[in-house]
Amino acid sequence: MLAKEAIATPSQDWKSAILRPGILKKLSVHAVLITYTVIALFPILVILINAFKSRKAIFNDPLALPDASTFTLVGFTEVLERSTFDVFFFNSLVVTLLSLFFVLLFGAMAAWALTEYKFRGNLFIAILFAMGIMIPIRLGTVSILQLMVDLHLVNTLAALVLVYIAQGLPLAVYILSEFIRTIPKELKEAARCDNVSEYKIFFQIVLPLIRPALATVAVFTMIPIWNDLWFPLILAPSESTQTITLGVQQFIGQFVTDWNAVLSSLTLAIVPVLILYLVFSRQLIRGLTAGAVK
Amino acid sequence: MADVKLNHIKKSYGKVDVLHGIDLDIKHGEFVVLVGASGCGKSTLLRLIAGLEEITAGELVIDNKIVNHLDPARRGIAMVFQSYALYPHMSVFKNMAFGLKIAGQNKRAVREKVEQAAKILQIDHLLDRLPRELSGGQRQRVAIGRAIVRDPNVFLFDEPLSNLDAALRVQTRVEIGKLHKDLGATIIYVTHDQVEAMTLGDKIVVMNAGRVEQCGSPLELYRYPQTKFVAGFIGSPKMNFIEGHVDKTATEYLTITLEDGTQVQAHVDTSGIQEGTKVTVGIRPEHLFEGRNLPGQLSGDVKLVEHLGEVTYIYMSLADGTEVVVRGEGESEVEVGDKLQASFAPESVHVFNMDGKALPRIRRSAEIPADNPAIVTASQA
Numbered sequence: 001m002l003a004k005e006a007i008a009t010p011s012q013d014w015k016s017a018i019l020r021p022g023i024l025k026k027l028s029v030h031a032v033l034i035t036y037t038v039i040a041l042f043p044i045l046v047i048l049i050n051a052f053k054s055r056k057a058i059f060n061d062p063l064a065l066p067d068a069s070t071f072t073l074v075g076f077t078e079v080l081e082r083s084t085f086d087v088f089f090f091n092s093l094v095v096t097l098l099s100l101f102f103v104l105l106f107g108a109m110a111a112w113a114l115t116e117y118k119f120r121g122n123l124f125i126a127i128l129f130a131m132g133i134m135i136p137i138r139l140g141t142v143s144i145l146q147l148m149v150d151l152h153l154v155n156t157l158a159a160l161v162l163v164y165i166a167q168g169l170p171l172a173v174y175i176l177s178e179f180i181r182t183i184p185k186e187l188k189e190a191a192r193c194d195n196v197s198e199y200k201i202f203f204q205i206v207l208p209l210i211r212p213a214l215a216t217v218a219v220f221t222m223i224p225i226w227n228d229l230w231f232p233l234i235l236a237p238s239e240s241t242q243t244i245t246l247g248v249q250q251f252i253g254q255f256v257t258d259w260n261a262v263l264s265s266l267t268l269a270i271v272p273v274l275i276l277y278l279v280f281s282r283q284l285i286r287g288l289t290a291g292a293v294k
Numbered sequence: 295m296a297d298v299k300l301n302h303i304k305k306s307y308g309k310v311d312v313l314h315g316i317d318l319d320i321k322h323g324e325f326v327v328l329v330g331a332s333g334c335g336k337s338t339l340l341r342l343i344a345g346l347e348e349i350t351a352g353e354l355v356i357d358n359k360i361v362n363h364l365d366p367a368r369r370g371i372a373m374v375f376q377s378y379a380l381y382p383h384m385s386v387f388k389n390m391a392f393g394l395k396i397a398g399q400n401k402r403a404v405r406e407k408v409e410q411a412a413k414i415l416q417i418d419h420l421l422d423r424l425p426r427e428l429s430g431g432q433r434q435r436v437a438i439g440r441a442i443v444r445d446p447n448v449f450l451f452d453e454p455l456s457n458l459d460a461a462l463r464v465q466t467r468v469e470i471g472k473l474h475k476d477l478g479a480t481i482i483y484v485t486h487d488q489v490e491a492m493t494l495g496d497k498i499v500v501m502n503a504g505r506v507e508q509c510g511s512p513l514e515l516y517r518y519p520q521t522k523f524v525a526g527f528i529g530s531p532k533m534n535f536i537e538g539h540v541d542k543t544a545t546e547y548l549t550i551t552l553e554d555g556t557q558v559q560a561h562v563d564t565s566g567i568q569e570g571t572k573v574t575v576g577i578r579p580e581h582l583f584e585g586r587n588l589p590g591q592l593s594g595d596v597k598l599v600e601h602l603g604e605v606t607y608i609y610m611s612l613a614d615g616t617e618v619v620v621r622g623e624g625e626s627e628v629e630v631g632d633k634l635q636a637s638f639a640p641e642s643v644h645v646f647n648m649d650g651k652a653l654p655r656i657r658r659s660a661e662i663p664a665d666n667p668a669i670v671t672a673s674q675a
Contacts, residue, residue: 184377184379186375186376186377186378186379187379187381189344189346189366189373189375189379190373190375190379190380190381190440191381191392192345192346192365192366192367193344193346193366193367193371193372193373193393194367194392194393194396194440194444195365195366195367195368195393195396195397196367196392196393196396197396200396205381208383209382209383
């Protein structure tokens with residue numbers, strides 16, 4: 001009996017010794033992630049809190065939650081009544097959705113062509129796209145502006161859409177190619193035996209199967225477009241074509257800034273991206289190809 | 295009707311030749327099995343016939359038309375893949391109907407066809423499910439169903455059973471056999487499993503390193519293998535090969551001295567073989583019997599005994615170390631370490647020269663059932 005216990009005790013110590021580093025590791029990982037999340041969410045939280053506070057309260061204590069005495073919707077009423085906020089909002093939405101649609105469509109098409117077909121210049125085009133990831137499109141701003149002037153596209157939403165498609169395509173092609181490569185080649189061959197045309201194979205078999213990847217790319221593409229200030233400022237600054245990020249600037253004056261209005265419009269600007277993100281993230285279901293082969 | 299003819303088909307990937315000129319003649323309604331070790335080019339050949347890869351040289355004729363440059367869909371073929379290749383985002387019904395819808399057939403005709411095929415394959419209750427909700431065997435049936443609804447001239451099967459477990463494999467094998475009888479269609483079937491080949495095929499094509507080694511009915515290949523490769527490939531367990539040299543030649547009889555000194559006789563065509571030539575003797579395990587009842591004799595030490603119930607496989611090693619498998623009786627009492635005497639008839643001996651070519655065995659009007667020693671001895675006398 002005694003001998004048995006003697007063996008049993010050390011073995012338990014040994015077990016917990018193994019367990020403890022595991023817990024430590026988990027804790028440290030979570031600590032890092034939580035810290036990061038707090039840092040990332042803090043500015044957004046400050047915007048949200050202060051959007052509902054009076055101007056005085058914003059400056060007295062920026063981090064305090066709005067209470068009965070400081071709560072006000074004055075920022076929102078100002079934004080919605082006094083400015084053409086609906087126009088900005090609509091412009092942003094149109095530009096983002098159109099760009100997104102074409103980036104996904106052209107991106108998937110290019111990715112399919114580059115991975116599925118062997119043709120001359122295949123590698124060259126792939127390298128061009130890779131360079132598009134490496135070189136920021138803003139470096140070409142001057143020539144883009146010249147080009148848009150020549151095409152009489154300045155102060156149109158089309159100019160923005162075109163630039164954003166160019167900006168989004170390289171990464172989209174890169175990510176989607178990787179996904180398309182994982183589609184079993186038997187599926188395409190089975191379809192070819194079924195007399196399915198190459199277009200139908202792309203639209204009815206490949207596209208549905210890379211839906212999770214499309215959603216990923218959509219999220220990656222959408223946020224920089226929605227948030228962009230640079231190109232709207234340069235290419236489409238006219239009253240009727242301003243996007244929301246540009247529209248907010250009218251509340252920021254050289255001497256006086258209407259913080260209530262700025263914070264309220266930023267709060268409102270978060271809503272559509274949030275909705276789009278929720279829509280796409282529902283598509284991020286993994287295991288969609290399960291059951292195809294094996 | 296839909297005969298398939300291969301005239302000197304070649305395939306190379308860049309400088310690597312994969313198929314070195316394949317000639318095959320497949321009659322309508324035949325069940326042809328392409329069999330060979332992995333990497334021998336059998337799947338490539340099937341893909342060439344399907345039109346999924348370009349033929350480098352040679353002519354492929356289906357239904358009296360040269361189809362070398364036709365799309366897969368226009369060759370009148372349907373292929374069943376090893377991995378099933380079902381469209382994962384479509385229900386079973388849509389999977390089967392997809393090709394027909396693309397072809398522009400009207401909805402009612404499509405539904406009728408799909409339901410009929412589903413009934414044949416007993417998957418009519420699964421039509422609304424997605425592939426991922428099906429078991430392996432059911433997925434395989436859907437894949438076959440997708441081929442059936444297209445009503446092709448030629449069915450191509452690419453190792454369709456290798457992803458199934460053993461029990462299901464036997465069951466599906468039987469069903470494919472029945473299906474062939476019911477449909478009366480031409481089937482080309484690729485497998486590496488010689489049991490599938492023997493049970494299903496009207497005609498077996500044994501391939502090795504990009505060439506057709508031999509082509510014939512299952513029993514033809516079993517009885518008269520033309521090369522050592524075919525002899526070793528067909529039959530399970532494998533044929534025993536024992537090295538030796540020719541001692542004496544006589545009309546239709548060879549006397550061979552094996553490495554361990556034993557002399558054996560073989561009933562083969564002796565024309566063109568010199569005394570003293572090195573040869574390989576091949577005897578199937580099922581033609582070796584415990585005891586001394588037959589003229590040919592081998593003796594060795596038992597190394598391993600496998601009891602399977604109805605038979606016992608006895609692994610013995612001869613004096614020179616050659617491993618030989620003997621198919622003993624089911625309730626054999628032989629034990630490891632025993633000395634074993636095995637005997638065989640000269641008629642069941644195969645002889646191969648150093649190039650691996652068989653010396654033709656003497657054909658007889660009716661092959662003697664090998665497990666009847668009485669007749670063998672009588673015929674020898």
